Amino acid sequence: MPPKKKKRTSSQLSEQNESPAKLRKKTVGPKKMSIQACSGNKTSEVKCSLEQKDAGEKGQKELFTYWLMKSEPESRIENGVDVKFGIEDLKAQSEQTGCWDGVRNYQARNYMKDMKVGQLAFFYHSNCKMPGIAGIIKVVKEAYVDHTQFDKKDPHYDPSSKQDNPKWYMVDVQFVRMTKRFISLTELKKYHLEHKSSGGALKNMALFTRTRLSVQPLTEEEFNFVLNLEDKDPI
Template sequence: MNYWLMKSEPSVYSIADLARDKHTIWDGVRNYQARNFLRSMAVGDQAFFYHSNTKPPAIVGLMQISEANLDDPTQFDPKSKYYDAKSTPDHPRWQTVKVKFVQEFPTPISLDVLRQSFTPEQLWVVRPGNRLSVMPVAEAVARQILNLLS
């Protein structure tokens, strides 16, 4: 099993939305490096749900990859802001995963706490200027993040 950190703005899709929906497709990722991380995910992998563009930004919960290697349907929809005219069903450019709710943390783990606990090499989200919406988390770091909840 691998671990990931996946960002979403709570005004777009929040941990509360995922708790309500139970599962969702993680659509709209339009960065090639983040897309490549999505391509390497497997069913059963765990992902930290991170609220970005909020005060304070924080890890707010945990989800699990329930389906992998899916074509992102928004790339084919001309009405979607994630539409990609160069992408076709025969040659899709954007893949994604489906995630399911595991838990919302009783206390969010803020970016400040993460910066105090991890170096930029250990946890990419603490890197200055990091804009990736999907990133890997080493197993040892994932366990340390979970220990911050105790």
Template sequence: MAYWLVKTEPAECGIEDFARAPDTPVRWDGVRNFQARNFLMQMAVDDLVLIYHSSCRHIGIAGIARVSTSAYADPSQFDPNSPYFDARSTHDKPRWQAVDLVFERQLPRLLPLDEIKALAGLEGLALVQRGSRLSVMPVSTEQWRILLGPHQ
């Protein structure tokens, strides 16, 4: 089983939205970056995913979700009314992928970015690398252990 981290704006879809309907899968769509997409495609059912809140008041890791469906063609790329529409995508050759995530649990308290940056051993994590904007990234077992500490 692998570990991941995804960024999201809680105003759009945060851990609260997962927690509100814990049995309903959330489609993780709208990823429009090739590196992030490639990581989505590597996700497998039952992988665990850290939900990171960005561009908001309280920035940090808010909870954990589980992959419930491995990658499939992101339907929003075919929808002209979607902000994620991509005219270059065809059903034969979709450019973008989505996965489904389900709520696993919320952290007892948000792990803020400044605390994450203060942890030793996370130098390889894209989240804390200067200028990195990657929105889907792998997390090693060791990084997972460091991030969750007593909360795992």
């Protein structure tokens, strides 16, 4: 998605959640971002974030602390608007921060609602010549209403969403750094396949088990494994 313009709103609350039990998911989402930001902090460091891990008991939802967010780095016109938004576009924005708007998939939305300030995510380039992980970003503002759902000119306008009960939310993310090298989908896939038989860290990586999800959770083990690939030669 395209870069969009900015605005900010914040609200949170309401929602219907669809989390369900049946899995609802949708996939989607493009992303895009917009501008400025809305909140921010700067500084970039590397890994931080804390961990809280799951609470999971009660059958409740597990809490993830690491994420992977997909966006398209190459131009593509959707409803007359260029939805290109690569990591360089985020980096170029004020405070190197932008809102992750345009997600129109319930499961991806719900994951964004679970995000906490300070958590890290991989910035994944999708639908392009070289798909893969290009950098690291962090959450700087928790879920709030995605205003683009009400904008008829926006490629992700959703006429079914009402102002008094918004369906879609976004978070603000800030560029942290590029990964030391680009970690391609091809490389990740090799590890995933290998790990499926060996029981390695990427055996259940969402990138391969839930391919159409644009906002995905990573376990700490998955995140660390991928991060360690930075210092190794590509396979």
